Amino acid sequence: MPVALRALLIVILWVLCGVGIHSLPSGATPRFAEAPPSQEKAASPVFLTEAINPDQGLPMVHVAALAKTPDGILHCVWYGGSAECRPDVKIYLSQKEPGGRWTQPVSIMTREQAEWDLGRPVQGLGNALLIAGQDGTLRLLFVTIAMGKWSGSQLNSSVSKDGGLTWSRAEHLTLSPFFNLSELVRNRPVPLHDGGWCVPIYQEFLGKFAELLWLSNEGVWRKSRVAGGCSVFQPSVVPTSADSAVSLMRDYTKARKVQISNTSDGGLSWSQARPTTLPNPDAGISGLPLGNNRILIAYNDSPKDRSDLSLALSSDGGRNWSKLVSLLHEEGASFAYPYLFPTSDGMIQLAYTWKGRELRLISFNESWLNDQAARSGKP
Amino acid sequence: MNHLLIHQLYAAIAPWSALALLLLGRNPHPDLSRKIAAILLSALVLFVIPFSGWTIAAWLRVLEPNPSITLTVLLLLALTSRLAGHPLFRRQDWNAAWIFGAFAALVLYPMGLGLTGIDPYTWGWDPVLPLVVAAAATLLLFRGNRFGIVLLLPFAGGVIGIQESTNFWNTLVDPFYGAAALVVSAILVLRRCSPLTSASAVID
Numbered sequence: 329m330p331v332a333l334r335a336l337l338i339v340i341l342w343v344l345c346g347v348g349i350h351s352l353p354s355g356a357t358p359r360f361a362e363a364p365p366s367q368e369k370a371a372s373p374v375f376l377t378e379a380i381n382p383d384q385g386l387p388m389v390h391v392a393a394l395a396k397t398p399d400g401i402l403h404c405v406w407y408g409g410s411a412e413c414r415p416d417v418k419i420y421l422s423q424k425e426p427g428g429r430w431t432q433p434v435s436i437m438t439r440e441q442a443e444w445d446l447g448r449p450v451q452g453l454g455n456a457l458l459i460a461g462q463d464g465t466l467r468l469l470f471v472t473i474a475m476g477k478w479s480g481s482q483l484n485s486s487v488s489k490d491g492g493l494t495w496s497r498a499e500h501l502t503l504s505p506f507f508n509l510s511e512l513v514r515n516r517p518v519p520l521h522d523g524g525w526c527v528p529i530y531q532e533f534l535g536k537f538a539e540l541l542w543l544s545n546e547g548v549w550r551k552s553r554v555a556g557g558c559s560v561f562q563p564s565v566v567p568t569s570a571d572s573a574v575s576l577m578r579d580y581t582k583a584r585k586v587q588i589s590n591t592s593d594g595g596l597s598w599s600q601a602r603p604t605t606l607p608n609p610d611a612g613i614s615g616l617p618l619g620n621n622r623i624l625i626a627y628n629d630s631p632k633d634r635s636d637l638s639l640a641l642s643s644d645g646g647r648n649w650s651k652l653v654s655l656l657h658e659e660g661a662s663f664a665y666p667y668l669f670p671t672s673d674g675m676i677q678l679a680y681t682w683k684g685r686e687l688r689l690i691s692f693n694e695s696w697l698n699d700q701a702a703r704s705g706k707p
Numbered sequence: 708m709n710h711l712l713i714h715q716l717y718a719a720i721a722p723w724s725a726l727a728l729l730l731l732g733r734n735p736h737p738d739l740s741r742k743i744a745a746i747l748l749s750a751l752v753l754f755v756i757p758f759s760g761w762t763i764a765a766w767l768r769v770l771e772p773n774p775s776i777t778l779t780v781l782l783l784l785a786l787t788s789r790l791a792g793h794p795l796f797r798r799q800d801w802n803a804a805w806i807f808g809a810f811a812a813l814v815l816y817p818m819g820l821g822l823t824g825i826d827p828y829t830w831g832w833d834p835v836l837p838l839v840v841a842a843a844a845t846l847l848l849f850r851g852n853r854f855g856i857v858l859l860l861p862f863a864g865g866v867i868g869i870q871e872s873t874n875f876w877n878t879l880v881d882p883f884y885g886a887a888a889l890v891v892s893a894i895l896v897l898r899r900c901s902p903l904t905s906a907s908a909v910i911d
Contacts, residue, residue: 448765
């Protein structure tokens, strides 16, 4: 190769390298922007329960996720069909205006639609999340199963600019180096100061571990890891300040305890996961910041099954926990995959899967929580 | 042309090249009719013959939607060499390609799949990985190694957005390239260590 050609190629190489690096999103340290539910001191305790999809009649529905747009409409997505990982599973959306009732569920993504959008075969659909932007845009993150079951999951994104009526062509997100297997969503995304989002995700292939997906307004910014190995997954990120947060995680170890990890650099690095005192039957959990270092968690209060759905509170950033109340308890039943979500009216919404057949919602405020704390003798 | 179509066409180049190479067989000097047949038949198999309602190319995209640009270019080089009847890559160029692929795969896959708390895949969204690869490519180009030219192309592909992925790792290495590079590198090392073959270790 002539020397002049080598020199020219090296110049071209570094110009391309420079252009590529210049186009990368800013590497600024992320800062959490999730505000705790607004607290009205004089508010009386409120506790409401309702079914989100009472008449849907599907053999299986699962994994509810909530979002609220600036117009006050609460949106809920979930997946349903004959059984998990089956080809007939669809992703459904129901909406509720302030003071109104949940609308009839509509299918917003089918396997066939995903195949058309992505231009490849899809075996099935799975977990979905909604992110509501300040401009009212809804972003749907959802799982497609490329092959096998959950270990063959891949993440995709679609956007609605008309409140969920129509959706953009779904885009495939490449997040894993090995055949892009296997990334899933499950818990509430956390808003960032710069308008981006920190989305808890997890891998469930050779290992089971917790990760975070960082979304800028333009799309995927990067990914970071909370834990590795085959240990803890389905993280629920609970910011305690702009830079600090805890990640509460489902336990896949023999400890059968809710696991916790901390960050003090905006989620870029995390401490080694350690067990809390709360039991976990290898089941999903959900955490929520309440301000002043207080954290609320919805969890299954059993090391062996999901027959009890409870709330517990930590007043010291997750170090110590006190059970507040058992919301549901029935031997042999399953109350699974809680999803805590704060709404701007000061209410805390808790969506969950009721016996695998229905999605239900419990709404309460901090006054009700304070009452429960007083009753349990643990303020 | 929309992004989806570009990504689909790009993703089909590597399997098409690999299939055409297989159909050309081991004969170093296939005749023209065989060359044309190999190219057309591989395209036919990938893009026309349906399997469960989809083309083979679409099924392959389920498995690997982002064949690395490195692998794609290496396969195209191998195919072009076979069609032209003379090699475009020398032994040292291929050796560099195998060693690079093996090293990248060893760093990426075990840790990327959760072996440790560190995830090197995230480096593909940072400036560090492009800078390291650019430095490696510069060294290769200084030495006149043609694999340095191949390493230039992932940068170009990343800028154009030819892949579905936005991660620089995906332009550099994929599981097929990584696995092949590991196997060939192991054979290279074994041959170098073997006193009987150390003088004639050649894998082109």
